[in-house]
Amino acid sequence: MRRSRAAWLGTAVGGALLLAMGAGYGAHAAGDTITIGVLATLEGPFAVPGQDSMRGAELAIKNHNGMAGGKKIEMKQYSSDATPDKAVASTRKAVEQDKVDVMVGPLSGDEGIAVKNYSKTQPQMTFINGSSGAQATTLQDPSPNFFRFHSEGAQWMVGLGEHALKKGYKKIFLVAEDYGFPYSQVQGFMASYCAKGGHVVKKAWVPLGTKDYSSVISTIPSDVDALLIVLGGSDAVNFLNQMEQAGIDKPIIGGSITVDQTVLNYKGKKRESLLGTASAGPMADSIDTPEWKKFVADYKAAGFKDAFPSPSLFAYLYYVSTEAALLGIDAVKGDLSNNETAYKAALSKLEFDGPAGHIKLDANRNAIANTYITEVAKAADGSFYNKVVATIPNVDENLGLSPDEFKKMGLGNRDNPSCP
């Protein structure tokens, strides 16, 4: 009896402590500091990209000398494990508990949709997407206070379809991971590819994290011209290795995260045959403009611990998103009063030149930006890199179609679009 009473007393004390914490927290930052909360995946499968995202955000604030609109900018970090539940939980803590002024994040597609839905319950706040690239975030039921200052997964592939046709690939076999982001990527590719007479004869959707691709590889028809591979990280490496072992020697077209540095530097015999592999994305390692070169030089000079040799896609996207947040604060001279109304209006109208080209927003507050078509090339020192072969300017969410055509097609999924 006594022990049990003790337990109850413990509960009561714990509850009281909780109340005290609840009351103590939530003191708003002083008037001359603006807090930006940055959410990325510091744990889970995307921990490495998540860390590079934080570097991108830090770099943007650093390049602004830690000031915007005459106020000191303070960055607060939040983490998720790439699950939407965790992303919303962390965002909620930032917004409701720590009372940050602007929120930047999250990193991956499904997280973005969840945070967008949450943003509707906090109309006074301003949410700026970090790097998540799901179409549905801005195309389905958009939220008036959620902004995305970079293009999304489908836009990143616009123009690659024409490029493939130019290279003579008329029939293509598709291997892609089975979730939202690859659906978008594939739609971006197929929208123009199918319209211009190409055929995707068969689609193989594999679960994220698949290790054994033999059943997929055995179904590759012998008469296809090329393979479209929309896999990321270790999935891409596993697939390429097993394809090599099976003796398949078809040209490859990659998604935006398929032939990145991790894949290019892997040590298979297949590596040589990666030369000439086409892919597309919102940035490329070798954009030949002073803005991009400055961005890369700044990233290298910042002295980040364990940083990549050059900024990754995620560092770039978080850089652009954070920069947009800061430029918006500049535009309103640091005035975030009145539920940030003026700030949101300024963001909607914001246009600026990022490291990889001009950025402006459409009516759904999604970016209209450049897409870069690249091919794998060999540098003088023998390392592989993605060489820019074409730049598609001002790509919007209609993917080069007219708004009506795009509406008719709808969002990409496993079966849409289709042109066997």
Next chain:
Amino acid sequence: MSAAQWRRAMNTGAGRNAWARGTGAPPAPSQSETPSQGEEGAGVGGLLAGLFRQIGFRHVIVLAAVLIYPWVATPFFIFQIGGQALALGLIALSLTFVGGYGGMVSIAQMSIGGLAAYMVAIFGIAGEAQGGASSLGWPWWIAVPIAIVIATLFATFVGWLSVRTEGIYTIMITIAIGVSYFYLMQQNYSIFGGHEGFNEVNAPTVAGIDFRKPMPYYYLALALALAGYFFIKYLLRAPFGVALQGVRDNPRRMNALGFDVTAHRIAAYTVAGFIAAIGGILMLWYNGRISPGSVDVGPMLNILIIAVLGGMRHPIGAFIGAIVFVLVQNFAIDVIARERFNLVIGLVFLVIVLFSPDGLLGLWGYVRTRIGTRSVQSKMKSGGVG
């Protein structure tokens, strides 16, 4: 060790000894839960009397605290800390019941909760999904009972499968069920919506009260948590609960006394499944969505962590564990920024389990005993002098 040997070892009392080793306390949960009272509460009047006898001063204090809490806390603390802890606590309570009192540690409780959540999303109203699954759009008062029934049946099935095993084999088979369930959710697109799952599954608005709002949600979770807690408290004193604890401590003897050991165990799974299903639906409404990430191995083990943190042999332990778990998860990143904050989470859990095999409640009991003995000693000393 083969399964048969293991079973024999468990049946000859090795299992019971393992249970008793932790704190040196007798295997019966605590003195206040002696079986004798259970038999008294046969009629409805007796039942109520038995229930009221349990309610003491401490209950009133805690009840008042949890009722006043939302009026003094911020919405964040009401919803993300309070609401989430109550929902997680309910699922952990189901594990406490089946594990602490039934002697069967089932890792699959989150899967059962997740199934209920999925069923509410499928039969109820959910947002459009890119994955291609669609929900039937039935009102919540049809979807929720269906979901609870299906999840409870699933729990019974899990029980039916795993009662044939003991100890570590129960853990193994329930993990296997949970993991295969996760992969089913992840890879089935036509029904379960694959990787993306279901978005915008909102808590209903009943009689003008929107249960998505922090305070209504908190009180809903609180009401269900209290109901679950007192239900388990009652059940533990009822003949069924007493028999279940007997089965935990010595199944062979119970068998010889004429109790159907397997039936009691399966029934324990069913009861636990019912509670986990309610907790799962609360989690669904808390998150506003369900996807395979919510029923992955990580969340499954979180439930075990919560139950162990609080103390597996006290129904209230599940909720205390959940509060600590949610607090640590939310605020560890403020202690050490960047990638290292998971270290804090791990260390806190490690320290608690290391110093007290019976969780936080065990730790508190230990401290109480220490202080108690000291004060008695000092009294004796002073008495000697005077």
